Amino acid sequence: MTETTFASLGFASTILHALTANGFTKPTPIQEGAIPAGLAGRDVLGIAQTGTGKTAAFALPILQHMAANKLHNRRFATRALILAPTRELATQIEQEFKKFGAGLGLNTVLVVGGVGRMGQVNRMSRGADIVVGTPGRVCDLMNTRNLLIDQCQFFVLDEADRMLDLGFMPDIRKVVAALPARRQSALFSATMPGEITGLAEGLLRDPVRVAIASVSSTPLKITQHVHFVDAGGKRSLLNQLLKDPSFTRAIVFTRTKRGADKVALQLNQEKISSAPMHGNLGQNARQRALDAFKAGEVRVLVATDLAARGIDVNGVSHVVNYELPNEPESYVHRIGRTARNGAEGIAVAFCDSTELPYLNQIEKLTGIKMHVASGIRPAHATPAHKPARHPDLVVRKVKPRRPQYAGAKTTRAA
Numbered sequence: 001m002t003e004t005t006f007a008s009l010g011f012a013s014t015i016l017h018a019l020t021a022n023g024f025t026k027p028t029p030i031q032e033g034a035i036p037a038g039l040a041g042r043d044v045l046g047i048a049q050t051g052t053g054k055t056a057a058f059a060l061p062i063l064q065h066m067a068a069n070k071l072h073n074r075r076f077a078t079r080a081l082i083l084a085p086t087r088e089l090a091t092q093i094e095q096e097f098k099k100f101g102a103g104l105g106l107n108t109v110l111v112v113g114g115v116g117r118m119g120q121v122n123r124m125s126r127g128a129d130i131v132v133g134t135p136g137r138v139c140d141l142m143n144t145r146n147l148l149i150d151q152c153q154f155f156v157l158d159e160a161d162r163m164l165d166l167g168f169m170p171d172i173r174k175v176v177a178a179l180p181a182r183r184q185s186a187l188f189s190a191t192m193p194g195e196i197t198g199l200a201e202g203l204l205r206d207p208v209r210v211a212i213a214s215v216s217s218t219p220l221k222i223t224q225h226v227h228f229v230d231a232g233g234k235r236s237l238l239n240q241l242l243k244d245p246s247f248t249r250a251i252v253f254t255r256t257k258r259g260a261d262k263v264a265l266q267l268n269q270e271k272i273s274s275a276p277m278h279g280n281l282g283q284n285a286r287q288r289a290l291d292a293f294k295a296g297e298v299r300v301l302v303a304t305d306l307a308a309r310g311i312d313v314n315g316v317s318h319v320v321n322y323e324l325p326n327e328p329e330s331y332v333h334r335i336g337r338t339a340r341n342g343a344e345g346i347a348v349a350f351c352d353s354t355e356l357p358y359l360n361q362i363e364k365l366t367g368i369k370m371h372v373a374s375g376i377r378p379a380h381a382t383p384a385h386k387p388a389r390h391p392d393l394v395v396r397k398v399k400p401r402r403p404q405y406a407g408a409k410t411t412r413a414a
């Protein structure tokens with residue numbers, strides 16, 4: 001069997017040149033499955049998570065089509081719309097389009113919240129070839145008719161399961177309703193809960209389905225350790241671990257935004273350069289933190305799950321789960337920030353006795369029992385802890401009520 005290469009897929013020379021310049025020699029499995037379908041004009045249902053090369057899998061066929069069909073677009077209209085759940089992911093997708101579309105003379109516009117809308121409106125006034133955005137701001141510009149999608153030829157919904165988690169479904173339905181019937185669409189999702197299957201059925205026409213490793217399969221190149229430690233001992237354990245120079249670039253995860261701020265502050269007090277990354281920071285502050293981390297100016301990024309979603313930084317040596325997530329899928333996403341592009345990585349988990357149920361759920365999902373690096377695995381979780389309760393929730397005491405159906409019973413008996 002001959003090996004598939006980007007050249008054998010039939011890309012324009014400008015695109016091939018950009019691929020080579022960026023070190024893309026061979027398509028990844030998701031690209032091998034999705035690119036020929038996309039080039040043939042078919043809709044695609046991609047089941048894959050970040051790190052598989054899914055962005056190029058949908059971006060390259062769109063760019064190839066645009067390289068072959070140059071058009072001047074109407075004011076405020078776009079030929080392609082890509083929706084992503086977070087600003088960071090949208091920014092990364094926009095950068096990939098620009099990277100591979102360099103030399104094609106296309107107008108790519110980023111439409112995300114957290115920054116002023118006027119600049120985006122100005123950029124849209126020329127008409128766009130590609131708009132990459134988050135659902136809220138996209139709907140906002142559509143409402144004011146600064147973004148017209150009635151002639152959009154390509155529509156991509158990325159990380160659809162995350163969109164669902166974040167409550168974006170009403171916005172997405174609004175966008176889909178405004179799209180023309182004649183279009184090519186793709187939906188990418190790491191998991192396929194019932195609601196996403198339903199959405200895909202409404203959105204895609206006779207799609208080619210490409211599935212790459214489920215969310216529960218953790219990449220083999222990640223070594224996973226757990227430290228059993230009291231909540232009060234986590235701070236000094238983290239400082240001690242970070243003294244090891246092999247932690248060249250680490251992402252530390254906390255469950256809450258406040259927790260991320262606190263840990264970053266404590267690390268900086270220890271002269272370990274670190275920056276927090278969470279949803280309460282403005283878009284510019286988040287981008288600055290990410291840029292400093294990428295440039296190696298900041299050694300440790302302290303992030304919440306949402307902020308870290310889709311962060312694509314090469315060379316992350318360690319992921320530290322300072323607090324374990326209450327959803328086991330989040331753990332898989334977290335540790336996927338390391339061992340990218342075939343590199344090896346280490347995932348470290350801190351587990352206090354109240355977090356034991358989370359650890360058990362994670363090990364059940366991944367099917368991997370973590371190696372104990374320090375401490376002793378407790379036999380039971382601290383009983384006071386309810387695993388389903390979010391740490392930010394305040395629980396109020398409620399007075400016991402009288403049995404509800406006492407009256408009803410009397411009536412029925414009568």
Ligand code: AMP
Nearest residue numbers: 024026027028050051052053054055056
């Ligand atoms: P993604 O899943 O789209 O976030 O891609 C993950 C990382 O893999 C990104 O840094 C891409 O630039 C890189 N990548 C994607 N496809 C290829 C490829 N065919 N060869 C080398 N690197 C790739």
